[in-house]
Amino acid sequence: MLLPSRRGLQPLKLALTVAAYLSLAALLYCSFGPHIVLPRYGSPAAESSQPHPPQAKGHLVPLEAHIMSKCPDAKDCLRDLVLPAMQKVHEKVNFTLSFIGKPTENDGVACMHGPGECLGNIIELCAQLLYPDPKTFLGFTMCLTRDYQEIPQRELIEDCALEHAIDFDRLNECATKDNSAFGVKLLRESVRRTAEAGVTKSCTVRLDDQVYCIRDGGKWTDCPHGPGVNDLVVAISKLYSA
């Protein structure tokens, strides 16, 4: 079993605690700084899955949030902007949750807040893959993000999965498949997508492939239209009917 228990000090948990100290300086501003490598284990097997299954309708407005699972700015950003906007106009939006990290030379990914964050990112990507309705995977991600310091403890993931009708075993299977190579590949693809968009800060919200607003260091920055939910809803509706 990959996920550490919430109770009892295990080697992995100890490692995560050490990682937490190492990345302490970077906790306030979640742009990319010091990092710890999560290696890619085992054979490079899974080559298939995309984060989005085929969807029926066209003209959906692309909305994307680029986050790190253990970043406090991701919590504010999802809670105060992305979720409330999605609650109002989800039917007009093609929503993608993407992650920020650094691909490593050994086919792994480095995450700013350590390997526990990489694992949290993979779990959130697996939720997006298995439950593509944003009501489910975004709700689940918000649930984890509320207690981001506890990511990736098993009990938190189980609680949030239960709350959002997600099968924990399927999630765990996705994250650990092929000796974790499958999950790491999902994360590498997501991290590459973020890098290609030129995004480095968690949380960056992009609308129609343009930066719409950034939450960084506990403040909204780079938000020419403001961080208001209604302004985002109006912008989405305009693009949808254009």
Ligand SMILES: *[C@@H]1O[C@H](CO)[C@@H](O)[C@H](O)[C@H]1NC(C)=O
């Ligand atoms: C939604 O966005 C994803 C990622 O950009 C893309 O692969 C997919 O084709 C889009 N789906 C629709 C229906 O626009």
